[in-house]
Amino acid sequence: METKKTSLYQLHQDCNAKFVEFAGYQMPIQYSEGIVEEHKFTRNHSGIFDVSHMGQLFIYGGDELIGDLEKIFPLDLKNLKLNHSKYSFLMDKDAGIQDDLIITKIDEGFLIILNAACKDNDFKILKELLNEKYKMVLDENRSLIAIQGPKSSQILNDIVDGVKDLNFMSGDWFTFENQKVYITRSGYTGEDGFEISIVNDFVDKLTRELINKGSKLIGLGARDTLRLEAGLCLYGHDLDKDKTPVEANLKWAISKERISKGDFIGSDIIIKQLNDGVSKIRVGIKPEGRIIAREKTKIFNQSDVHIGEITSGTFGPSVNGPVAMGYVENEFSKKNTKVFLEVRGKKHPASICSLPFYKKSYVKGVN
Amino acid sequence: MSEVKYSKEHEWIKLDGDVATIGITKHATEMLGDIVFAELPEKGSNVDKDGTAGVVESTKAASDVYTPVSGEVVDINQAIVDDPSKINQDPEDSAWFFKLKIKDPSEMDTLMNKDDYDKFAKETSA
Numbered sequence: 001m002e003t004k005k006t007s008l009y010q011l012h013q014d015c016n017a018k019f020v021e022f023a024g025y026q027m028p029i030q031y032s033e034g035i036v037e038e039h040k041f042t043r044n045h046s047g048i049f050d051v052s053h054m055g056q057l058f059i060y061g062g063d064e065l066i067g068d069l070e071k072i073f074p075l076d077l078k079n080l081k082l083n084h085s086k087y088s089f090l091m092d093k094d095a096g097i098q099d100d101l102i103i104t105k106i107d108e109g110f111l112i113i114l115n116a117a118c119k120d121n122d123f124k125i126l127k128e129l130l131n132e133k134y135k136m137v138l139d140e141n142r143s144l145i146a147i148q149g150p151k152s153s154q155i156l157n158d159i160v161d162g163v164k165d166l167n168f169m170s171g172d173w174f175t176f177e178n179q180k181v182y183i184t185r186s187g188y189t190g191e192d193g194f195e196i197s198i199v200n201d202f203v204d205k206l207t208r209e210l211i212n213k214g215s216k217l218i219g220l221g222a223r224d225t226l227r228l229e230a231g232l233c234l235y236g237h238d239l240d241k242d243k244t245p246v247e248a249n250l251k252w253a254i255s256k257e258r259i260s261k262g263d264f265i266g267s268d269i270i271i272k273q274l275n276d277g278v279s280k281i282r283v284g285i286k287p288e289g290r291i292i293a294r295e296k297t298k299i300f301n302q303s304d305v306h307i308g309e310i311t312s313g314t315f316g317p318s319v320n321g322p323v324a325m326g327y328v329e330n331e332f333s334k335k336n337t338k339v340f341l342e343v344r345g346k347k348h349p350a351s352i353c354s355l356p357f358y359k360k361s362y363v364k365g366v367n
Numbered sequence: 368m369s370e371v372k373y374s375k376e377h378e379w380i381k382l383d384g385d386v387a388t389i390g391i392t393k394h395a396t397e398m399l400g401d402i403v404f405a406e407l408p409e410k411g412s413n414v415d416k417d418g419t420a421g422v423v424e425s426t427k428a429a430s431d432v433y434t435p436v437s438g439e440v441v442d443i444n445q446a447i448v449d450d451p452s453k454i455n456q457d458p459e460d461s462a463w464f465f466k467l468k469i470k471d472p473s474e475m476d477t478l479m480n481k482d483d484y485d486k487f488a489k490e491t492s493a
């Protein structure tokens with residue numbers, strides 16, 4: 001299959017992007033300034049991310065759809081207000097995570113943002129689960145960009161008036177060049193920011209205007225260091241079919257109301273794990289010194305027993321040191337537990353720590 | 368002082384008497400991106416030609432550093448361990464990696480001169 005290009009491909013080239021193939025797309029891994037500078041610019045100023053490879057799934061329907069989706073997602077969708085978003089996951093019957101996603105209530109139904117590598121499979125699964133009762137569009141005509149960092153609100157508001165009044169995890173329709181754009185206050189960097197869904201033909205113009213106002217394009221490399229510092233999971237690494245939301249330490253995202261009903265896919269396992277505990281759990285891991293422990297690094301306890309594995313690990317530019325997360329046996333998951341990481345044949349000391357590594361600065365408000 | 372020679376693994380080596388100073392090339396740093404970690408051989412240890420003698424890591428990945436000649440490690444550049452970003456800033460001078468008391472000067476003959484290396488680097492990165 002030929003690799004796809006997003007509508008910003010030309011702009012990425014104009015900005016000297018280095019490309020990598022990611023989930024079947026040619027995506028920018030970094031631009032000329034490099035990952036560390038791009039990361040810091042996002043934290044201190046404002047960065048734009050092309051996330052058009054991600055799936056934008058529109059499902060149209062009313063109350064019946066809400067009921068049907070509640071059988072799939074562990075969310076209290078009946079009480080999800082218009083234009084509000086929730087983080088969730090698509091689970092199999094064993095509560096294994098098939099994708100993690102953001103679902104937003106819109107006028108005509110729901111908008112679900114899916115991971116690029118999972119979107120086609122998710123579409124198939126959801127279509128089957130919903131018995132083809134509803135109109136579903138995995139919209140290839142819309143692009144998705146994120147603008148993240150402390151200056152983003154002012155920069156975007158200069159172009160799209162009113163966005164600065166949005167609260168975190170909520171959105172609305174706005175207009176840009178007479179085009180309807182759907183903007184949510186959200187993101188995946190640990191910074192305040194927005195995600196903008198806009199038709200392909202206008203994304204280049206909007207992005208160039210954001211750059212003219214002082215924001216900069218940021219590659220997938222810095223997106224990864226930013227999200228890891230923020231303690232956020234990356235599907236296919238920190239989350240996959242062999243892990244449940246409880247094991248992934250994401251039980252905050254499961255509605256208590258829905259657990260009491262226990263009628264969603266995977267609920268048997270989720271309820272059992274919430275009651276009995278889990279054998280492995282996701283934790284933050286801070287290596288001592290400068291050693292970087294990457295994905296698949298083995299974790300040992302103080303008696304040299306293998307107790308888990310790193311699922312994401314890199315150097316955190318804002319932390320100015322190595323950061324990692326992974327899964328360990330539950331009894332070793334307490335904060336400050338000493339562990340050892342095997343890197344290039346040698347065991348290096350590290351400790352279990354709470355997430356995030358870098359403190360968030362989301363804009364919260366009264367709902 | 369002899370001319371600077373280069374290896375196919377993108378190390379440079381400068382011989383001064385029987386002591387060689389070794390580092391990685393500017394081209395190597397450009398391929399790696401931002402270097403955030405460096406590990407060097409132990410002072411007093413012996414390293415063999417083409418064997419691993421250290422590690423550099425960028426935000427993206429880890430790469431071994433090889434020694435282009437055999438010898439005993441007589442000095443290491445602690446400054447790049449303490450601040451690995453120095454390697455991106457000045458890779459072919461102040462951000463050298465280690466110094467070797469070389470065993471066999473003829474090993475130098477197997478390495479490339481600057482023109483050959485530049486050609487090699489251009490071809491292999493295309």
